[in-house]
Amino acid sequence: MSETGSLIRSLSGRRAARNFHTFVINEIGHAIVTGQFAIGSVLASDAVMMEQYGVSRTVLREALKTLEAKGLVEARPKVGTRVSPRSRWNYFDPQLLAWHFDAPADQAFYQSLFRVRTLMETPMVELAALHRTAEQVRLLKYWVHQMETAGDSIEQFGLACLEVHAVIADAGHDLLLRSVLGVVELTLALALTRDKALAGAAYREQSAVLFNQLTRAIEGGKPSDAAAVLAQIRGLDQGQFA
Incomplete structure (x- = not known):
């Protein structure tokens, strides 16, 4: 794996x-x-x-x-x-998904990835807003700060962003929904590398702003607000594929 x-x-x-x-x-x-x-x-x-x-x-x-x-x-x-x-093929296998990073561009496959993200991330973040702990909120703030201070390092930014998703998955206490992380990692990696002009400072800054809003919604125990912000984050990522 x-x-x-x-x-x-x-x-x-x-x-x-x-x-x-x-x-x-x-x-x-x-x-x-x-x-x-x-x-x-x-x-x-x-x-x-x-x-x-x-x-x-x-x-x-x-x-x-x-x-x-x-x-x-x-x-x-x-x-x-x-x-x-x-x-x-077992498309939820993280390794199989990672191999798609080098596969020929396939818009139908990309659309499927984001459909899966929507279906699985939405309930996951809503559960996180209801069940998050103080420690999990602290971790969210820490990793968002790492996103903000990543500078030009795509790797540091991407890893910090993925850690935010992982903390949210842990806070949701749903093991099956957590399997969406492989999908998130592939779409994030593709979004960060498909077009260097698009995946530049503006994209990363906007992402960090939205993840700050997401953290506040989760900390405040507002599942609907958290789901709405997460939808904006998905839309920002998906915009890299347009």
Whole structure:
């Protein structure tokens, strides 16, 4: 599983150290999602992939099992490992979502991401406004301040923004709604990098202003106000895709 924030960290060129197992998963999964391995195609034989990735048969087989669990491939006797249709992919898997960062632009997919954000974030922030603790409010203020002081660091700004979403998710006490964080991270990473002119100081300043308003609404125990501000934040992010 991909750690929350790993996609944002990669924007600065920093890559987390990987063992052989996760390396193979990332190489094959990324190739599938970005279209290098076409839907319905059969992957190379074990011997070829072992040579290509420099791993043992055991490591390769375990990696393919993980990819199969994500819905990306299916092993068939006498056929080999075939790339599955997109309808079988587990789109709530954070790692699978992160691989879409490098995929060709797809407006229908982007619209779906924001529909999911709306459906899951709205009740989440409303619950957060009802159940937040003083410590969670303190954390919200701290991370919003980190957004305000990030300067030109897209990584620092993005990580601080994602932490705000994570605190809100924790405050909402709903484990299923918390799974939206992978969607949030992908849309945020794309919004910060799609157009450097758009993702500049003005965008970040406006985001920080809205997150300050959101924090005040949550601190004040106002779920409807919090939901309204969060809708503005989504709209700002989505505007980067126009």
